[in-house]
Amino acid sequence: MENTYISRKVREENAKFSRLNVIIIGGGLVGSLCACVFAKRGYKVTLYEKRPDPRKTTACNGRSINLALSHRGRKTLRLVGLELSIMESSIAMKGRMIHPVAGETSSIPYDLVNNQCIYSVGRNFLNQILLNAAEKHEGVTLVFKHKLSDVNFEENTLKLINQETKEIITETADLIIGADGAFSCLRGFMQKRFLYDLTQSYIEHGYMELRVPASRGHKLRNNHLHIWPRGTFMMIALPNQDSSWTVTLFMPFKQFKSITDPEKLLNFFSNTFTDALELIGKEELVQTFFTSNPAPLITVKCGQYHMGDRFLIIGDAAHAMVPFYGQGMNAGFEDCTILNNLLNEHKDNVKASIEAFSEQRRQDVHAVCDLALYNYKEMRDLVTTRSFKFRKTLDGVLSKWLPEIWTPLYNSVSFSHMEYHKCLENKLWQDKVLKRIFQMISTILILVFATIIYVFLSVK
Amino acid sequence: MENTYISRKVREENAKFSRLNVIIIGGGLVGSLCACVFAKRGYKVTLYEKRPDPRKTTACNGRSINLALSHRGRKTLRLVGLELSIMESSIAMKGRMIHPVAGETSSIPYDLVNNQCIYSVGRNFLNQILLNAAEKHEGVTLVFKHKLSDVNFEENTLKLINQETKEIITETADLIIGADGAFSCLRGFMQKRFLYDLTQSYIEHGYMELRVPASRGHKLRNNHLHIWPRGTFMMIALPNQDSSWTVTLFMPFKQFKSITDPEKLLNFFSNTFTDALELIGKEELVQTFFTSNPAPLITVKCGQYHMGDRFLIIGDAAHAMVPFYGQGMNAGFEDCTILNNLLNEHKDNVKASIEAFSEQRRQDVHAVCDLALYNYKEMRDLVTTRSFKFRKTLDGVLSKWLPEIWTPLYNSVSFSHMEYHKCLENKLWQDKVLKRIFQMISTILILVFATIIYVFLSVK
Numbered sequence: 001m002e003n004t005y006i007s008r009k010v011r012e013e014n015a016k017f018s019r020l021n022v023i024i025i026g027g028g029l030v031g032s033l034c035a036c037v038f039a040k041r042g043y044k045v046t047l048y049e050k051r052p053d054p055r056k057t058t059a060c061n062g063r064s065i066n067l068a069l070s071h072r073g074r075k076t077l078r079l080v081g082l083e084l085s086i087m088e089s090s091i092a093m094k095g096r097m098i099h100p101v102a103g104e105t106s107s108i109p110y111d112l113v114n115n116q117c118i119y120s121v122g123r124n125f126l127n128q129i130l131l132n133a134a135e136k137h138e139g140v141t142l143v144f145k146h147k148l149s150d151v152n153f154e155e156n157t158l159k160l161i162n163q164e165t166k167e168i169i170t171e172t173a174d175l176i177i178g179a180d181g182a183f184s185c186l187r188g189f190m191q192k193r194f195l196y197d198l199t200q201s202y203i204e205h206g207y208m209e210l211r212v213p214a215s216r217g218h219k220l221r222n223n224h225l226h227i228w229p230r231g232t233f234m235m236i237a238l239p240n241q242d243s244s245w246t247v248t249l250f251m252p253f254k255q256f257k258s259i260t261d262p263e264k265l266l267n268f269f270s271n272t273f274t275d276a277l278e279l280i281g282k283e284e285l286v287q288t289f290f291t292s293n294p295a296p297l298i299t300v301k302c303g304q305y306h307m308g309d310r311f312l313i314i315g316d317a318a319h320a321m322v323p324f325y326g327q328g329m330n331a332g333f334e335d336c337t338i339l340n341n342l343l344n345e346h347k348d349n350v351k352a353s354i355e356a357f358s359e360q361r362r363q364d365v366h367a368v369c370d371l372a373l374y375n376y377k378e379m380r381d382l383v384t385t386r387s388f389k390f391r392k393t394l395d396g397v398l399s400k401w402l403p404e405i406w407t408p409l410y411n412s413v414s415f416s417h418m419e420y421h422k423c424l425e426n427k428l429w430q431d432k433v434l435k436r437i438f439q440m441i442s443t444i445l446i447l448v449f450a451t452i453i454y455v456f457l458s459v460k
Numbered sequence: 461m462e463n464t465y466i467s468r469k470v471r472e473e474n475a476k477f478s479r480l481n482v483i484i485i486g487g488g489l490v491g492s493l494c495a496c497v498f499a500k501r502g503y504k505v506t507l508y509e510k511r512p513d514p515r516k517t518t519a520c521n522g523r524s525i526n527l528a529l530s531h532r533g534r535k536t537l538r539l540v541g542l543e544l545s546i547m548e549s550s551i552a553m554k555g556r557m558i559h560p561v562a563g564e565t566s567s568i569p570y571d572l573v574n575n576q577c578i579y580s581v582g583r584n585f586l587n588q589i590l591l592n593a594a595e596k597h598e599g600v601t602l603v604f605k606h607k608l609s610d611v612n613f614e615e616n617t618l619k620l621i622n623q624e625t626k627e628i629i630t631e632t633a634d635l636i637i638g639a640d641g642a643f644s645c646l647r648g649f650m651q652k653r654f655l656y657d658l659t660q661s662y663i664e665h666g667y668m669e670l671r672v673p674a675s676r677g678h679k680l681r682n683n684h685l686h687i688w689p690r691g692t693f694m695m696i697a698l699p700n701q702d703s704s705w706t707v708t709l710f711m712p713f714k715q716f717k718s719i720t721d722p723e724k725l726l727n728f729f730s731n732t733f734t735d736a737l738e739l740i741g742k743e744e745l746v747q748t749f750f751t752s753n754p755a756p757l758i759t760v761k762c763g764q765y766h767m768g769d770r771f772l773i774i775g776d777a778a779h780a781m782v783p784f785y786g787q788g789m790n791a792g793f794e795d796c797t798i799l800n801n802l803l804n805e806h807k808d809n810v811k812a813s814i815e816a817f818s819e820q821r822r823q824d825v826h827a828v829c830d831l832a833l834y835n836y837k838e839m840r841d842l843v844t845t846r847s848f849k850f851r852k853t854l855d856g857v858l859s860k861w862l863p864e865i866w867t868p869l870y871n872s873v874s875f876s877h878m879e880y881h882k883c884l885e886n887k888l889w890q891d892k893v894l895k896r897i898f899q900m901i902s903t904i905l906i907l908v909f910a911t912i913i914y915v916f917l918s919v920k
Contacts (some may be wrong), residue, residue, distance in 0.1 A: 183652070188652075191660070192643070192648075194756060195662045195713075195756050196660070196662070197660065197661045197662055198658075198659070198660050198661075199658070199659040199660075199661075200651070200656070200657065200658050200659075201657045201658075201659075201763070202655045202656070202657055202763075253655075296654055296655050303661070303662075
């Protein structure tokens with residue numbers, strides 16, 4: 001009798017959990033994937049997006065650095081059964097192809113041991129797949145053209161304004177997720193609250209997207225991420241499905257500004273990116289350069305991601321980062337897996353789960369923000385140095401010999417689920433070990449050399 | 461003829477300059493002093509404050525750590541002819557009076573050489589004097605109960621909402637100053653703009669104001685800032701004109717929370733602040749503690765203070781800091797002097813002046829924010845150590861002997877107009893010099909000691 005009662009109680013509780021109401025603000029990549037994850041948990045999800053449905057409008061240009069999907073992102077896609085279909089439409093990149101100012105290009109593989117790849121995928125394409133997948137779930141409602149206009153953290157309510165009719169609706173839910181990007185509106189409200197730590201910082205460089213058309217795309221070696229490292233600036237290219245390439249120029253804003261006319265631009269390109277100029281095309285380059293503005297690159301670090309009992313920010317809203325480690329989307333997707341695990345662990349207790357999310361995620365996303373900043377220097381500058389190539393080779397050899405012990409930084413970040421802060425700690429430990437080894441080797445060499453001289457002199 | 465023309469042109473230009481229209485947002489200490497400075501320049505000033513006129517309402521309680529006026533603040537007051545009248549109503553504090561858990565109190569002077577003091581002054585009193593002074597100027601209009609609601613940086617317009625009628629007015633001016641405090645509304649709008657760097661961070665400690673009534677005030681030795689340093693927390697007391705003292709308890713929020721009933725509170729005070737408990741009074745302590753909440757302490761650092769051609773934030777809006785160096789108000793007042801100098805230098809060219817302000821002020825206010833954080837550790841902990849007292853004595857001796865070369869950190873911050881970042885550099889240089897000297901002394905001592913032993917042994 002008691003057992004029956006308990007099991008009924010548990011069933012009731014479970015039923016209650018499975019009917020959790022969730023609001024997601026933001027229908028970008030992380031928001032729409034998060035909707036799928038929650039739908040799979042049996043939650044009722046309403047997703048509000050301020051823009052019109054991207055599936056019904058013509059694709060918007062620019063402002064979307066191509067995406068490099070790696071392990072962390074794939075794991076969450078797998079969770080909702082979308083990994084395979086998305087992988088099929090992505091292009092493997094097995095290494096960096098370095099274009100020097102003059103001379104031959106050279107390839108540096110991402111993974112010397114297991115030949116693992118990162119995958120180039122289009123933002124709009126991916127967003128559409130995720131929105132379609134979310135919409136297929138019975139419990140998911142997508143609402144477009146609704147912008148967050150006010151939040152009450154005590155009463156767990158939101159106000160949203162219909163962008164067309166200007167009508168304001170008030171909403172509430174058991175869990176409210178802000179996945180509204182680097183300039184998150186929900187974070188803006190959190191930031192004004194008691195004891196909210198926040199840092200937003202821009203780098204002095206901006207980016208501009210250019211394009212190699214499909215007709216000339218075959219001239220760039222496939223299955224690579226192409227880099228034109230130039231010390232203080234750089235250009236990269238990622239492949240698209242239609243054989244075109246999305247090219248992104250990263251450069252100090254001042255330098256963008258200093259290029260004031262087509263002649264200067266073409267001179268700059270023909271001196272600095274000789275091979276790329278041909279591929280992009282002179283006319284197209286001039287056209288794009290002088291009709292678009294370089295976009296800024298922001299890093300956002302927060303002290304916590306939850307607020308009150310029900311609010312949580314994830315993805316870029318929680319940790320916008322510069323794009324140089326290709327981890328922005330991957331970290332955002334990983335947020336969904338982590339939140340899903342915490343909701344399992346805490347049996348759908350929202351308050352406990354979102355508090356644990358803040359606690360668990362903070363140092364990891366701070367670490368990956370720092371890694372992304374560091375990687376800009378690596379990509380635009382260090383990548384051309386001998387010491388970099390030597391270290392990559394050494395890392396490859398060591399991880400082949402000692403696969404259990406030696407995971408190179410890039411591999412732990414892109415091809416594992418190791419917590420980001422541990423990736424960083426691991427790298428620092430490796431640096432220390434290598435330094436010690438080199439010190440030992442040089443001491444031994446000096447001793448050997450001294451012995452030889454001694455023997456030589458005494459024999460003489 | 462040409463000369464006449466030029467001089468007329470110059471006069472016209474000057475006349476134009478002197479008619480500059482300025483809007484100041486915020487009628488606190490910095491806003492109202494800034495209005496006086498501009499009025500003296502012949503500008504037409506409109507000051508908008510969101511709260512009602514503080515001169516017509518009963519003084520609001522709490523939330524205002526007593527202020528310690530020092531050199532930088534006094535300089536700007538002097539500029540507008542208010543220094544003497546304010547100094548007359550302030551109380552000199554010549555040193556810190558340290559209250560240990562048990563045993564005698566001891567005094568550590570702020571300035572061992574010239575006996576310079578900092579001055580305790582009440583926030584409300586000072587604010588009223590400054591508002592009265594501003595209002596006396598013909599060109600100054602004070603408008604209360606108007607809150608900033610929107611900003612257009614391109615069109616140089618503001619929207620302000622009348623807090624009573626809810627009417628919205630649109631305003632513009634040649635120069636728009638945000639002096640609207642640590643949670644600045646104008647900064648909030650700047651923060652959303654292109655490339656705006658910002659850090660806001662809270663410490664884990666809060667503060668609560670208590671009071672020693674005038675009837676028992678004489679029991680605390682006058683002309684001192686009293687400190688009860690307790691390692692991880694502390695209490696301070698600053699004198700008021702009416703012989704009462706404003707007491708401020710700084711403590712981790714967790715510790716505040718852990719004191720849940722009057723018994724715990726009285727136990728805590730009688731064990732930790734024995735002498736203070738008598739002065740504050742048990743009943744008053746319990747009453748205040750359980751009817752108020754600890755307030756947070758924020759640090760705000762910005763990458764720039766101007767926006768567009770006409771907007772500038774100053775004071776806490778530009779650089780909120782923790783109160784432990786007594787420099788919040790002083791740095792804000794110094795902003796007014798610096799802005800005034802820059803407007804002189806750039807002949808009232810607003811754009812050039814506010815850009816130069818950002819450039820010139822950034823590293824200084826970042827430095828004083830860091831110094832203020834550091835000084836909390838000094839006040840609550842280091843101040844009790846022997847090494848601290850030794851260093852203070854050593855600094856005193858050295859600055860007496862070498863007044864041109866050796867200015868101790870506290871003196872350069874509080875009793876000079878040295879740029880804050882130079883105060884910090886100067887301190888680091890002093891630390892290095894002292895370290896070298898101690899190394900030299902120990903080497904010499906070892907040598908002397910070795911020689912003595914050698915001589916002793918050889919004689920034997």
